[in-house]
Amino acid sequence: xxxxxxxxxxxxxxxxxxxxxxxxxxxxxxxxxxxxxxxxxxxxxxxxxxxxxxxxxxxxxxxxxxxxxxxxxxxxxxxxxxxxxxxxxxxxxxxxxxxxxxxxxxxxxxxxx
Amino acid sequence: xxxxxxxxxxxxxxxxxxxxxxxxxxxxxxxxxxxxxxxxxxxxxxxxxxxxxxxxxxxxxxxxxxxxxxxxxxxxxxxxxxxxxxxxxxxxxxxxxxxxxxxxxxxxxxxxxxxxxxx
Numbered sequence: 545x546x547x548x549x550x551x552x553x554x555x556x557x558x559x560x561x562x563x564x565x566x567x568x569x570x571x572x573x574x575x576x577x578x579x580x581x582x583x584x585x586x587x588x589x590x591x592x593x594x595x596x597x598x599x600x601x602x603x604x605x606x607x608x609x610x611x612x613x614x615x616x617x618x619x620x621x622x623x624x625x626x627x628x629x630x631x632x633x634x635x636x637x638x639x640x641x642x643x644x645x646x647x648x649x650x651x652x653x654x655x656x657x
Numbered sequence: 658x659x660x661x662x663x664x665x666x667x668x669x670x671x672x673x674x675x676x677x678x679x680x681x682x683x684x685x686x687x688x689x690x691x692x693x694x695x696x697x698x699x700x701x702x703x704x705x706x707x708x709x710x711x712x713x714x715x716x717x718x719x720x721x722x723x724x725x726x727x728x729x730x731x732x733x734x735x736x737x738x739x740x741x742x743x744x745x746x747x748x749x750x751x752x753x754x755x756x757x758x759x760x761x762x763x764x765x766x767x768x769x770x771x772x773x774x775x776x
Contacts, residue, residue, distance in 0.1 A: 585769075
């Protein structure tokens with residue numbers, strides 16, 4: 545599984561757009577990029593997954609450049625309830641069957657009023 | 658459709674005692690995973706089980722830790738002779754049987770965790 549690097553922490557204010565970038569220089573051809581969100585005292589929750597270009601759902605957007613060596617999770621108009629740790633994971637889309645999700649340190653997002 | 662359930666949510670043990678953590682996967686899910694999260698750290702994979710089988714235990718400490726997922730009942734993570742370093746949050750996740758085309762393979766659904774405190 546490719547190693548990922550993301551900022552340890554970020555601060556933002558309510559109503560702003562937040563972009564969290566993840567570097568994954570050694571991403572393999574079959575690898576997908578997946579983001580999880582973890583609130584304090586809760587288990588991680590799947591946010592979004594993509595392979596290339598742009599993916600959007602009701603929660604976030606994921607931007608992946610052509611070389612796929614990085615990706616950016618975009619959270620539009622954050623609120624206080626978006627304060628959480630965000631994890632970027634990279635691996636074979638079918639790796640879920642092998643069970644081993646590898647979490648890094650994640651990015652702690654603090655949204656201020 | 659209930660999510661992944663874990664109990665107890667909080668567990669306090671004294672050094673040398675045993676800790677048993679239970680996980681009931683989502684309905685229809687036959688794969689169970691255990692992760693450990695130490696304070697201020699990310700989650701670390703421990704073990705992956707299917708019914709009555711351990712598929713991958715590469716993240717399990719060699720001693721004192723064991724896991725099972727019997728044909729009937731919840732998955733159990735057992736820690737014998739606990740030490741203070743075992744204090745952590747233990748998360749269980751489950752996923753459906755092998756992915757079908759178009760299904761999100763990273764479909765591990767996490768429970769709320771069990772917070773173990775060893776005194």
